[in-house]
Structure formats: C-alpha cells, structure tokens
Amino acid sequence: MLVLACGAIAREVMALIRLNGLDHLDLACLPAILHNTPDRIAPALRAAIAKHQPNYDRIIVGYGDCGTGGEIDRVCAETGATRLPGAHCYAFFSGVETFDAVAEDEIAAFYLTDFLARQFDAFVTRPLGLDRHPELRDIYFGNYEKLVYLAQTDDPKLTEAAQAAADRLGLAFERRQTGYGDLVPALQDA
Amino acid sequence: MSDEEEDLILSELNDEELVEQMMDDLYDGMKPEIEEGVNILLERGWAPYRILTEALVAGMTIVGNDFRDGILFVPEVLLSANAMKGGMAILKPLLAETGAPRMGKMVIGTVKGDIHDIGKNLVAMMMEGAGFEVVDLGINNPVENYLEALEQEQPDILGMSALLTTTMPYMKVVIDTMVEKGLRDDYVVLVGGAPLNEEFGKAIGADGYCRDAAVAVEMAKDFIKRRHNQMTAS
DSSP: OEEEEEGGGHHHHHHHHHHHTOTTOEEEEEOGGGGGSGGGHHHHHHHHHHHHGGGOSOEEEEOOOTTSTTHHHHHHHHHTOEEOSSSSHHHHHHOHHHHHHHHGGGTTEEEEOHHHHHTHIIIIITTTTTTTOGGGHHHHHTTOOEEEEEESSOOHHHHHHHHHHHHHHTOEEEEEEOTTTTHHHHHHTO | OOHHHHTOOGGGSOHHHHHHHHHHHHHTTOHHHHHHHHHHHHHTTOOHHHHIIIIIIHHHHHHHHHHHTTSSOHHHHHHHHHHHHHHHHHHHHHHHHTTOOOOEEEEEEEBTTOOOOHHHHHHHHHHHHTTEEEEEOOSSBOHHHHHHHHHHHOOSEEEEEOOOTTTTTHHHHHHHHHHHTTOGGGSEEEEEOTTOOHHHHHHHTOSEEESSHHHHHHHHHHHHHHHHHHHHHO
16 A cells, blocks of 8 residues: 655654554655645646556555645545545644634644744745745735644754744744644554 | 946936836836836826836736746745835825726625735735726635625625635635625626636636636626626617
C-alpha cells in the first residue's frame, strides 16, 4: 500500500510508520510548495497516482482538501484512491472534530505545523515577498489576530521559531500540542 | 536602474511620455511616483476620469495580464495595486465632481467565516477604476449584512468572495436566501476566490464566476450592458 503525501507531512508519516511498525506502507511525496498554487495540486496528484497505481493495490492520498475546492476528492473518486480526513493538515493533526468545533471561533487564526514552523521563510516569508517588501505584511495578515502553532512534537527550537514568526507577523502567539491527531488512525487502519 | 532613470523628472516629460512612465511606475509598484504623476496631469488640465482610465487602469491591466500569464506574482501585484490606490485616493473625490461616467453600482464582501480580502479588494479597486460605485462590506459577512446592503444601496451587482474551501459554500446560503425572499432576479450575482471555479458558480446559482479582477470588470460591464439592452427592449 502506498501513502502518496504532501511533502509537508512526509516527516510525520515516516515517524508514524516507524513508531507503529506499519511496514506494509510505502511513502511517496509531492513537493510541499504546491500548496502555494493549490490549482496545481490535483493535476500533480493525478499524474503521480497514474505512475504508482500499477505497483500498488491501494493508494492513500496524504492531503486534506488543501484549498482545492474539492479537486483532490475528484481525483480520488476518479482513481479509487482515498484521502486523509479534513480540510487541511491543521484539521487532521488537531483531530478533525476538535478542529471543526473551534474553527468558527478562530477565523482570525493563522496556523503553523511543525513543518511550517521549520520552513516558515521558504513557505511564507519569501513566496509572499515579505523579505523584499515587509510593508506588505499588513495587507496579507492585517485581518489575523493570532498565530496558533499546532505542535506535532515537543521541540523547543520549533516553538521558538513559531514564536518568532508570530512576532514578525505582528500576531499574538499560542502553542497547542496536537501530536499526530487523526493521522495515526488513518494510517493504522489503512 | 540606470543613472538616466534615477534622474528622471516626471514634470519634464510631455503627456504621452508621462503616461507611459506612469504605467511603468505602476508596474514597479512606485506609489509616490504615481501620486506625483496624477498631480502633474491634473495640473495640466487632464480630467480625472481620463487619468484614471488612460494611466492607472491601463497600467493595472498590464499588471493583471502579466499576473494571469505567470510573469508577475502576488507580491508584485499587491505593490502595483498599492500604487494605484495612491493615485485613486487623489482622483476619487474629483471623479463625481467632474461628471465621470458611472457604469453601475456594486456591493461586495467576503463571506461569513472568512477574513481574506486581498482578491476582494483588488476587484473593488478595479471596479471603481472601471467607473462602478463600490460599497465594500469588508470581511466575515453573514447573509443579513448582504441583504441589508442590497436593500439600502440598491446596487446592480452583488459580489461575494471566499478563499477557503470551508467558507465558499456560504455563497449558496446567501443566494438561496435571496431566492427565498424573491430578490434573486433583481441583482447580478458574481462570485470569486481561489478555490472556486465556473462549475461551482453555476451550481450555487451565481450569474458568473470571476477568475480574477479583470474578468470581474469585464463580466460586470457585460451584464450591465445586457440589462440596459433588456430595459430598452421592454
């Protein structure tokens, strides 16, 4: 069985395969940076599924909806693949039910995961041009109130990085330990 | 940038050169230069509407096209938009006084649960640039806000924006409520936002899905023209 995942959760999927002895699962990844152009995710996924499908009886798509407006679900329906629950990795790391319950009250929250805390400059600062044009910060983030770091692991360096990101964006900071959330049963039950 | 460009004095350029330079400056997101150019053209007796269309909107159209074609990216577009905003701030109060043509009126807002407004703001600005009066409801709008604004403002067009897959279905809530209240056919409803597509727009009963700000303007103009033709025919 293959987990065809976004590069942004590769480390977490690998950790769970190792920790839980899920040796029947292989992992292949698509570049995480596709998230900055969500319209490119579904076509890339379709091509990757076509490439891997002859070698696996089942493919689990390691994505949420990820801002594709249902396109990933359409690819899954076309190809018989199944995907992880929830709209985003924020949701399945938090636990979809928990995330959905607070989402309505947290519309002004900007979420980071371990991956995004680690890669903040490459995935947020530079693509948004904030390194070259810091004056754009409030155009992007002026409506946000807080940065919520959903921590998969307990790494003080990542917490520090997430806190620094919040400071740079001018947002309040909150750390929430989530662990791997719904990713665990999704892989264990696969 | 060459020394020659650094030394460029806008007021020494003739009208044609100045407009061309303003389009370059807009492309490069140079807000103070755009403001200066607008003021120079006003001093030379240009009508505000002419400055708006020939310098700012024309320049921003190039920016929009290059964004669509993958030559420019979001940060550059935002800088250009910010420069245009600077010019618009000078022109806006003068447009009404000087009898600028009015295309129609639009109420626009981001839907409930969504705080993203970059695309919505670009659309609002380009619509104003095209001669529409725009009433911007801001972000996180429940259906009541839209209905109240429709009643108060009596616009021709309602625009709704959403960036999230989780919030875009709310557009249907608004449209369904308009249908329930018998208001739907009184307005042109345009929708837009990154996760949307034409199919979604049709499925929720919108009149049009706008891929970007330029499409929104063209579609709005087209619907207004059709409305006028229908009114004339009847």
